[in-house]
Amino acid sequence: MKPVVPYIKATQDRVVLEIQRGCIRGCRFCQAGMIYRPTRERDVEVLKEYARAMLNGTGHEEISLSSLSSSDYSKLEELVNFLITEFQDKAINISLPSLRIDAFSLDVMSKVQDIRKSSLTFAPEAGSQRMRNVINKGLTEEDILTGAGQAFEGGWTKVKLYFILGLPTETEEDMKEIARLSDRVARRYYEIPKDKRNGKCQITASSSFFVPKPFTPFQWAAMCTAEEYVHRAAVVKHEFMQQLNRKSLKYNWHEADETVLEGVFARGDRRTSKVIEEAYRLGCLYDSWTESFHNELWLQAFENTGINPDFYTLRPRSLDELFPWDFIDIGVSKQFLKREWERAMKGEVTPNCRQQCSGCGAAAFGGGVCYEDKNEI
Ligand code: SF4
Known part of the structure; x- marks a missing residue:
């Protein structure tokens, strides 16, 4: 285990240890959660060995545990306790992205982070319970408020909330x-008595705009126009201004024009490659840097190639439409995705893979969560 270390400073300047692949949850907008099915956990003893070897072999001062949902790794507590005892006095930072906020996670985070400086991230994805059921988020308002309450009582004052609009x-x-x-x-x-608070709290809510992705139950969904997305963000912004604690709240949202482009290429077919080439010829490069993103050039590229972006974004797909990606077998069947799309429209929640198998098709790979005993959690 000797990863290559560049001799210039890299952005991801740390050891990344993948603890599991896949996710048991089944959020209906999430492509990674579908294409990496089934969830497969790595053996905790192997991970300990890798962590030791990679830190020694690279000289990195930080180790990050990567997965789509770290809290679902069944040996997380054992692994984290090992890392804390083994490496913390060697000034190794431990970072744990994608944790659910609960008592255990907060306890772990208080051991590995400076509470005063750090902020906690929750991803409710949607504001209302109805909407969270549609996306199968499996998170109740009580979960969110209990988690936030425990975090505040533990000393955190900064919370980031991520949402999807549209x-x-x-x-x-x-x-x-x-x-x-x-x-x-x-x-x-502010329910915490004043003398026990750490000044004001800062809640930063951010919303990105929804982009339907192939191989997800939402692959049949229509997107909104850029104007509609901006309008929806304005509705949210206006509502923020009406809130009691507005001074403690911040709201920001993602670029709508970029979202529409992302939407075109997420579900694009071979014709869209002409648009990319034309946009490049017109001067588009490094588009994910705001300063070099020129939407007018992209619109020109669509016009020059005679391709209508609305065909890819604004059109709801019928259930029998053949998709450009249908020839790729990801293990999860199209019938399962359809079923999930229909359940979403009725606001029905599907249990996660540990509660009950929903027969998505990924069991055909012969391993992972599909072969664990169910109803463990
Ligand atoms: S086959 Fe069942 S347990 Fe396996 S990934 Fe699909 S839904 Fe989950």
Whole structure:
């Protein structure tokens, strides 16, 4: 285990240890959660050995545990305790992205982070329970407020909340609930007696705009126009201004034009390659850097190639449409995705892979969570 170390400073200047692949949860917008099925955990003893060898072999001062949902790794406690005892006095930083916020995670984080400086991240993805059921987030408002309350009592004052705007079936109420939920999180902070608080709290809510992805139950969904996305963000922003704790709340949102482009290429077919080539000829390069993103050049490229972006973004797909990616077998069947899309439209929640198998098709690979005993959690 001797990863190559560049002799210039890299952005990801740390050991990355993948603890499991896949996710048991089944959020309906998430491509990674579908294409990496089934969830496969790595053996904890192997991980300990890798951690030791990679830190010694690279000289990195930070180790990050990577996975789509670290809290679902069944030996997380053992692994984290090992890392803390083994490496913390050697000034090795331990970072744990993608944790669910609960008592155990907060305890771990308080051991590995400076509480005053760090902020906690929650990803409720949607403001209302109705919307969270549509996306199969499996997170109740009580989970969010309890987690936030425990975090505040543990000394954290900064919380980041991530949301997606423009999800299928979203109503104005759902949009406004983003602001109201953020306010309820802030209220939870001010329930702590004044002498026990650490000044003001800072809740930063961010929303990205929904982009339907291939191989997900939402691959049939239509997107909104850039104008509609901006309008929805304005509805949320306005609702934030009405909240009691607005001084403790911040709201920002992602670029709508970039989202629409992402939407075109996420579900594009071979014709869209002409647009990319034309955009390049017109001067588009390094588009994910805001300063070098020129939407007008992209619009020109669509016009020059006679391709209508709305065909890829605004059109709801019928259930029998053949998709450009249908010839790729990811293990998860199209019938399962369809079933999930229909359940989403009815707001029905599907249990996670540890509670009950939903027969997605990935068991055909012969391993992972599909062969664990169910109803363990
Ligand atoms: S086959 Fe069942 S347990 Fe396995 S990934 Fe699919 S839904 Fe989950």
